[in-house]
Amino acid sequence: MNQTINKTRSAQLDRQSHQPDRSANSVSTANSDEAQRFLGFTIGDSLQALIPLANLQATIKISLAEILPVPQMGSSLLGIINYGGKATWVVDLAHLMGGACYHQSAAVATGMGMLFQVQNETVALLIDRVGTIETYDPHQCLAIGEAMFTDRIRSFLSGYFIDPESRSRVVVDLHQVIRCAKGDAAGII
Numbered sequence: 001m002n003q004t005i006n007k008t009r010s011a012q013l014d015r016q017s018h019q020p021d022r023s024a025n026s027v028s029t030a031n032s033d034e035a036q037r038f039l040g041f042t043i044g045d046s047l048q049a050l051i052p053l054a055n056l057q058a059t060i061k062i063s064l065a066e067i068l069p070v071p072q073m074g075s076s077l078l079g080i081i082n083y084g085g086k087a088t089w090v091v092d093l094a095h096l097m098g099g100a101c102y103h104q105s106a107a108v109a110t111g112m113g114m115l116f117q118v119q120n121e122t123v124a125l126l127i128d129r130v131g132t133i134e135t136y137d138p139h140q141c142l143a144i145g146e147a148m149f150t151d152r153i154r155s156f157l158s159g160y161f162i163d164p165e166s167r168s169r170v171v172v173d174l175h176q177v178i179r180c181a182k183g184d185a186a187g188i189i
Contacts, residue, residue, distance in 0.1 A: 036138050040131030040169065041114070044094045050134065050161070051172045057115040057122070059130050062090065064109055075101060077181060078126065083115065088122040091181045093172075098152040118178050125177065134169070136161045141171060156180070 038050035039059075062081060067090050069079040076096035080087045090113065095101045113124035141159040149157070158173040 034137050034139060035135050038134050038136060038169075038171070039114070040134050041112070041127050042129040042131065043097065043127060043172075044099045045128075047170065048131075048167060049170050049172050050136075051114065051174060053133060055116055055174050057117060060113045060115065060124070062111050062113040062124065062126060064111065081113075081124065083122060083124070086122055088113075088115070088124050089181070090124045090126055091177070093125045093127055093177065096177065096180060097156050098150060116174065116178070123178065123181065134163070144170070 037053040039053050039056055040048065040050055043049050060083065064078075066081055067079040068081070070077070073079070076092050078090045078092050080089055082088070092101055111126045111128065112130045113126055114130070115122055115124050117123075141161060143159055144154050144157050146154070148154070156173055156176050158171045158176075160168050160170045163169050
């Protein structure tokens with residue numbers, strides 16, 4: 001799978017977004033003052049998710065062998081890596097949300113890291129796959145229903161959109177993820 005953002009698809013979305021789209025569940029137009037860009041990605045085997053692009057600093061490939069474990073940290077906090085000469089905390093997003101740990105699978109040697117600045121620390125959220133940049137109207141974000149996910153997963157989501165192919169795309173609440181990761185790190189991040 002392509003490990004970088006598919007620039008061709010992004011360019012297609014940008015070109016398409018300048019054309020009016022009248023379907024109710026469509027990606028919104030980029031000309032709208034209210035449109036917001038999101039980075040699509042996959043959590044675990046199949047959860048299609050989005051995170052606001054404005055919050056993202058970079059995406060990088062992370063070798064699990066390069067993560068330096070830190071003793072007495074929560075199991076979702078895998079350790080630190082050197083990124084740009086700085087210690088960067090690596091959080092296993094799927095495990096934080098109640099899924100399997102990255103390091104428990106012998107078949108997985110690398111993952112993708114989405115980098116965010118939290119206070120004065122850089123944090124990388126480890127995910128399976130990075131997708132495309134997508135544009136949605138925040139007013140079309142739907143509330144997560146109680147029956148859709150477990151309480152644990154719902155606590156990390158701020159809502160969801162329906163994409164043009166009628167698939168649900170959940171929006172990850174970065175603030176809640178960081179709050180929980182901070183709890184695991186006992187005040188380190």
